[in-house]
Amino acid sequence: MGELNKEVVDLVWKRPGSNGVSASLFRRWTQGLVFSETEHTALEQFEGGPCAVIAPIQAFLLKNILFNRESSNWRHITEEEQKAALCSTLAEILEQACSTSSTTSFCLVTWAKGQCPHTTTHTPLTGGPETSQTPQDQQPTALADEDLGFERFHSILQKRIVKSLSELREEVVSLYETWKGRCGVLFFLYSVILTKGIVNIRNEIEDTTEPLVDPVYGHGSQSLVNLLVTGHAVSNVWDGDRECSGMKLHGIHNQTSVGFLTLMESLRYCKVGAFLKSPKFPIWILGSETHLSVFFAKEMCLVAPESPSEQARRVFQTFDPEDNGFIPDSLLEEVMKALDLVSEPEYYVSLMKSKLDPEGLGIVLLAPFLLEFFPDQTGTLWQGTMAEEWESERQRERKDTGIPDSFPVYHYNGLKQSNHNERVEYVQGTALVLGLEDPMVRTDDTPVKRCLQTKWPYIELLWNTDRSPSLN
16 A cells, blocks of 8 residues: 555544454445436435535535526436536535645546456556546446455555646546446545645644544544535534634634535534535535435525624624623624724724623623624614524515525435435425414424524425435
């Protein structure tokens, strides 16, 4: 196994002192990027584990199919259209990984030339320039699982370096059969990692001893999901960086193309920031304890640009990492500067401190802060709970941006066994986004609903099928 290959393996699979990767776990990850026979724009996942790669690809794929194509018949596309959409999506994710690194080239990992698993000789992964290969060279034949073990697989790989975006797109298309083939998921994952750069990824991961794939259960880490969604392998989902006990913890720094919501937030284990909750397109990866699926709609009004009050709330919360709803008054000047709300710091900040903290408690509450600086967007009176005020703001936002009270939605789960009759198909439904809880409109409490309630607290879901879609 080449040295570079060993670095990739250690980053993805191993933690210090571990005994390697079990054959059964590795087998679960050796699948290709394959479209469902019953849902022509949906990728299929055969076993648990690789959803950390497949779900982000599916989210970007839907973005490109729904919003970058003129045809309205988005669920029924030809094989050529499948090829074009998938290759465009893979190139986009690779371009994103390259743009967030210090490198200016792209790396594609494939079978070494002439070294498909059925051959008896092999050469290790090297960093030298590679010649073009035909799909027949790249695609392994159907093999028994024992013929392609973990060590053998990693000994017959090569990397191909491309220097320009146009060349990248051409190469990705030429490797279409490889992406579809037995190890397409791993080839693409390794391509993203080497394009981003192993050192760059290690600098972003919070705990470098933890691999990107859990070596016991096979689940992808949050760092892996974030790498594919944002181009940064950070370990957290909040907005911006935070300091904890002198350590800087990295979060998300820009609005993402597709979003992320997690059931873990409804259980109070984490807090997803606005950059992931409010992406550029109405597509969200949904996380459960063990699996990733995708929720999406076609209404672009659901992801209107961030309003000034939303920006203020987001910035305020970066100074309130524990979500207390307040900050020490000593941080008020920094918050105001970040929002460009102050021109004469000494006088104006002192005035605002006395106004926002009339009792001299040494804290500034979020609600009065928003009311003071954004009265037109947050109302004129503060009353009720934070959740009620939050939802009141959402109601005003819907009026301003034209967000409908109800709209068609879809849910994707790539696992066959999680779909009705084990056929991977989108589950269609209608979402009702209410102002406050309405006892007359109450749907079943499901994991999907609880996950979505972290963005829309009073959402109700009416599915067109007899059973609700599964988050697992």
